[in-house]
Amino acid sequence: xxxxxxTPKFRVLKxxxxxxxxxxxxxxxxxxxWYRQDPGMGLRLIHYSVxxxxxxxxxxxxxxxxxxxxxQNFLLGLESAAPSQTSVYFCASSYFGSTQxxxxxxxxxxx
Amino acid sequence: AQSVTQLDSQVPxxxxxxxxxxxNYSSSVSVYLFWYVQYPNQGLQLLLKxxxxxxxxxxxxxxxxxxxxxQTSFHLxxxxxxxxxxxxxxxxxxxxxxxxxxxxxxxxxxIIQP
Numbered sequence: 684x685x686x687x688x689x690t691p692k693f694r695v696l697k698x699x700x701x702x703x704x705x706x707x708x709x710x711x712x713x714x715x716x717w718y719r720q721d722p723g724m725g726l727r728l729i730h731y732s733v734x735x736x737x738x739x740x741x742x743x744x745x746x747x748x749x750x751x752x753x754x755q756n757f758l759l760g761l762e763s764a765a766p767s768q769t770s771v772y773f774c775a776s777s778y779f780g781s782t783q784x785x786x787x788x789x790x791x792x793x794x
Numbered sequence: 795a796q797s798v799t800q801l802d803s804q805v806p807x808x809x810x811x812x813x814x815x816x817x818n819y820s821s822s823v824s825v826y827l828f829w830y831v832q833y834p835n836q837g838l839q840l841l842l843k844x845x846x847x848x849x850x851x852x853x854x855x856x857x858x859x860x861x862x863x864x865q866t867s868f869h870l871x872x873x874x875x876x877x878x879x880x881x882x883x884x885x886x887x888x889x890x891x892x893x894x895x896x897x898x899x900x901x902x903x904x905i906i907q908p
Contacts, residue, residue: 723900723901731893739894773838775838782828787836
C-alpha cells in the first residue's frame with residue numbers, strides 16, 4: 684500500500700514549456716486535490732475532484748488544468764509555465780472528505 | 795468563506811519545555827479542524843483532527859489540541875518537546891464534509907533549542 688505517490692519529484696522548466704504532474708493513490712479514495720506550497724503562504728488549493736470524470740476549481744486555478752480519467756489518478760497540467768509557478772506541488776486524497784492524505788510533493792522550478 | 799490564522803510564524807522553545815501553537819479560524823458554518831506536521835523536505839502528515847464530540851483531541855507524538863467554539867480556536871499543545879519535533883506545523887479547516895478541500899494557515903515553524 685503505497686498511499687499517495689507523485690511523479691516527478693523534481694523538475695526544471697523554461698518559461699513557456701509545458702508539463703504534466705501525475706498523482707496516483709491506491710486507497711480507493713473518491714476525492715483528490717492539488718495544492719501548491721509557497722514560502723510563508725501555507726498550502727493553497729489549485730483544483731480538486733470529487734470523483735472520476737469530475738474536476739472543480741480551487742483558490743488559485745489560473746494557469747493550470749486537471750483531469751481525472753481514472754479514479755486512482757489525478758493529473759495537473761501546466762500548458763505554458765511561468766516563473767510564478769515555481770513552487771512545491773502536493774497532491775492529496777480523501778475518502779469522501781474529512782482526512783486528507785498527502786503525497787511527498789513535486790518541486791518545480793521555472794526559469 | 796473560511797479562513798485560518800496561525801498567530802506565530804516561528805516559535806522557539808527549549809527541549810523538554812511545553813509548547814502551544816495557536817490557531818484561530820473564521821467560518822459561518824460548522825467546521826472540521828486539523829493539524830498537520832511537515833518535516834524538512836517531506837509531505838504533510840496528519841497530527842490530529844476534530845470532527846465532532848469531545849473538544850480535547852489527542853494525536854500522534856504526544857500532541858493534543860482543544861477546540862474552543864466560542865473563541866473559534868484550535869490550539870495545539872505538547873507538554874514536553876523533543877529535538878525531533880522541529881518542523882513546520884499547519885492548522886487547517888474544512889467545511890461541508892471536506893469535499894472542496896482544506897483551507898490552511900500559513901504555518902508555524904517550531905524550533906527546538908537544546
